[in-house]
Amino acid sequence: MxxxxxxxxxxxxxxxxxxxxxxxxxxxxxxxxxxxxxxxxxxxxxxxxxxxxxxxxxxxxxxxxxxxxxxxxxxxxxxxxxxxxxxxxxxxxxxxxxxxxxxxxxxxxxxxxxxxxxxxxxxxxxxxxxxxxxxxxxxxxxxxxxxxxxxxxxxxxxxxxxxxxxxxxxxxxxxxxxxxxxxxxxxxxxxxxxxxxxxxxxxxxxxxxxxxxxxxxxxxxxxxxxxxxxxxxxxxxxxxxxxxxxxxxxxxxxxxxxxxxxxxxxxxxxxxxxxxxxxxxxxxKEVSVPCTSCRYCCNDCPVEIDIPEYLNIYNKYRTDGRWYAINALKKAESKGKPQDCIACGVCTSLCPQDIDVKSVMKELAELQQ
CATH class of the missing domain: 3.20.20.100 (NADP-dependent oxidoreductase domain)
Structure with a gap:
């Protein structure tokens, strides 16, 4: 050492x-x-x-x-x-x-x-x-x-x-x-x-x-x-x-x-x-959001979305394509889902990386429509 x-x-x-x-x-x-x-x-x-x-x-x-x-x-x-x-x-x-x-x-x-x-x-x-x-x-x-x-x-x-x-x-x-x-x-x-x-x-x-x-x-x-x-x-x-x-x-x-x-x-x-x-x-070029899974954003989410889990899915979606994301979204264990996001912005205010979470949730929700 x-x-x-x-x-x-x-x-x-x-x-x-x-x-x-x-x-x-x-x-x-x-x-x-x-x-x-x-x-x-x-x-x-x-x-x-x-x-x-x-x-x-x-x-x-x-x-x-x-x-x-x-x-x-x-x-x-x-x-x-x-x-x-x-x-x-x-x-x-x-x-x-x-x-x-x-x-x-x-x-x-x-x-x-x-x-x-x-x-x-x-x-x-x-x-x-x-x-x-x-x-x-x-x-x-x-x-x-x-x-x-x-x-x-x-x-x-x-x-x-x-x-x-x-x-x-x-x-x-x-x-x-x-x-x-x-x-x-x-x-x-x-x-x-x-x-x-x-x-x-x-x-x-x-x-x-x-x-x-x-x-x-x-x-x-x-x-x-x-x-x-x-x-x-x-x-x-x-x-x-x-x-x-x-x-x-x-x-x-x-x-x-x-x-x-x-x-x-x-x-x-x-x-x-x-x-x-x-x-x-x-x-x-293949990384969309720099989430570190610190989870500072999770406790105050009013609809209890496991935000890091979905940001990880989003990053994979950007590199592995739509079908990966659709399958991964089906398997996600989070109580709250992207379509439940009310765009309150609390998560972004707590995020050390200043990630625009609500926009990511909107895009993931649209993938499932």
Missing amino acids: IYKKFKELQLSTLGMGNMRLPVLKTETESHIDKEKAQQIIDYAMANGVNYYDTAYSYHNGESEIFLGEALKKYERESYYIATKFNINSNPDYKAVFKEQLHRLQTDYIDFYLIHALSDNTMQRYIEEGSVDYFIEQKKAGKIKHLGFSTHASINTFEKFLEYTDWDFTQIQLNYFDWLYSHTKEEYDILKKRNLPIIVMEPVRGGRLVSLSEMAELKLKKAHPDWSMASWAFRWIKRLSSVVVVLSGMSDINQIKENIETFSDELFLTDQEEALLFDACHTFK
């Missing part, structure tokens, strides 16, 4: 994300598959991963509880916990923080984040007192390092950076967003400030694990034994300001492959980066 220095610490460059743990599903609900998830944690610990990321709302609140149980058999100094406060999940920041310490079975949090900064939440985080409260918790030793994750505009991002002396930031960083979003601008701002970066969505919620046939062909020709995920990770390894790359690994094979990728110093050459960008341009 490669390690990078963060102040006095040595952090594993691969971090374990706990938003997409394996689950056991029933007809009405799903819960973390604790046995399989524990195997993943144990493998990570045995192979040098020491950064574990979670949040108050992940897996409907089960993620922090599971992680506290999974890590308690290890020496507390052998790992670092990162968790977050999201004002939209529960605005009572004092109660949330107290509960998080209890869930995680710890007296302190190593890396604490203001969660999912957006243009709509920045003022609330500041004016309602949560940021100042967490600054005080840091002074008291209950938080070791304070940062924030962001899905905000560059203007909001820079304003929030000025509010206090942050220890780190967490940004969505992958080669797709580097080319087509404002990720590169965010990175350059942080690099200029010498602010360490934790990477989220390095493969865009799994979207970059499998590319279009033509895009993959270009990359496989150069390195037949590299997976699409390893291309994404090796590109990020070029970036000197990145300290930890989070990966939400949901099975043992994923973590084995990722640990192998982060066990050497190999990163893309300039020529390989140019090839990856060319493949990405090819891929983008």
Whole structure:
């Protein structure tokens, strides 16, 4: 495992994300598959991963509880916990923080984040007192390092950076967003400030694990034994300001492959980066909506549409054709259907990718007519 220095610490460059743990599903609900998830944690610990990321709302609140149980058999100094406060999940920041310490079975949090900064939440985080409260918790030793994750505009991002002396930031960083979003601008701002970066969505919620046939062909020709995920990770390894790359690994094979990728110093050459960008341009032509399946849009949908499921169908429809979509729509298990969408726009207001969901639902509904 490669390690990078963060102040006095040595952090594993691969971090374990706990938003997409394996689950056991029933007809009405799903819960973390604790046995399989524990195997993943144990493998990570045995192979040098020491950064574990979670949040108050992940897996409907089960993620922090599971992680506290999974890590308690290890020496507390052998790992670092990162968790977050999201004002939209529960605005009572004092109660949330107290509960998080209890869930995680710890007296302190190593890396604490203001969660999912957006243009709509920045003022609330500041004016309602949560940021100042967490600054005080840091002074008291209950938080070791304070940062924030962001899905905000560059203007909001820079304003929030000025509010206090942050220890780190967490940004969505992958080669797709580097080319087509404002990720590169965010990175350059942080690099200029010498602010360490934790990477989220390095493969865009799994979207970059499998590319279009033509895009993959270009990359496989150069390195037949590299997976699409390893291309994404090796590109990020070029970036000197990145300290930890989070990966939400949901099975043992994923973590084995990722640990192998982060066990050497190999990163893309300039020529390989140019090839990856060319493949990405090819891929983008076949990608319609950049959903990462974060599910922030789901809880407030008034007609209970499983929006990520239908966005995935939509993307496949754009690459595989109408008949695929018609068959997939028939099999979808969502309570709400595209034709039930009332175009209220709540989902888009909560979407970090700013996807025009109502238009997608309209198009899918028309496919079934």
